[in-house]
Amino acid sequence: MLTPDEIAGLVVNVLDNKKAQDIKLLRTTDITVLADYFVICTASSTTQLRTLSDEVERILKENGEFPLRREGHRSGGWILIDFGCVIVHLFLHEAREFYTLERLWSDAESIDITTIIKN
Numbered sequence: 001m002l003t004p005d006e007i008a009g010l011v012v013n014v015l016d017n018k019k020a021q022d023i024k025l026l027r028t029t030d031i032t033v034l035a036d037y038f039v040i041c042t043a044s045s046t047t048q049l050r051t052l053s054d055e056v057e058r059i060l061k062e063n064g065e066f067p068l069r070r071e072g073h074r075s076g077g078w079i080l081i082d083f084g085c086v087i088v089h090l091f092l093h094e095a096r097e098f099y100t101l102e103r104l105w106s107d108a109e110s111i112d113i114t115t116i117i118k119n
Contacts, residue, residue: 002065004029004036004085009116011039011088014059016117018052019044020090025116026108036085038105042096052090053079 002010008025015023020041029036043049057067060083071080077095081088089101102110 002063007060007065007083007086008037008039008111010059010063011056011083011086012113012116013118014056015039015041015052016113018048018055020048020052022096023113024102025111025113026102026105027111028105028108030109031105031107035082035087037111038087038089038101038108040089040091040096040101042091042093044093046092049077049079049090049092053081056081056088056090 012023012025020043023039023041026038026040027036028034028038041052043052053070057070060066065083068082068084070082072078077092078099079088079090081090091099
């Protein structure tokens, strides 16, 4: 079983490897019981959105972590994958601008992902 930090790190690296845009990692431990981290990113198309979702799930399953739930596969603009301690939000640009999760969770600590990304 991976720690929340390890899960968040894996997700960030998968998204970076699959060319997700504007990846944000928010530590929410001290402000909500929903999760320890939110990972937010933008996809350039519905195809990339599905690819990001599939790859995050595949890599985490390979590491023994299975999603508790998935939302949004049919809607096309926003996919949420809940791993319990880490919630992944995958958006198309328009949906991300509409929901503005970073503003909604502005009290969360923003983590510098450059220290997490493996080249």
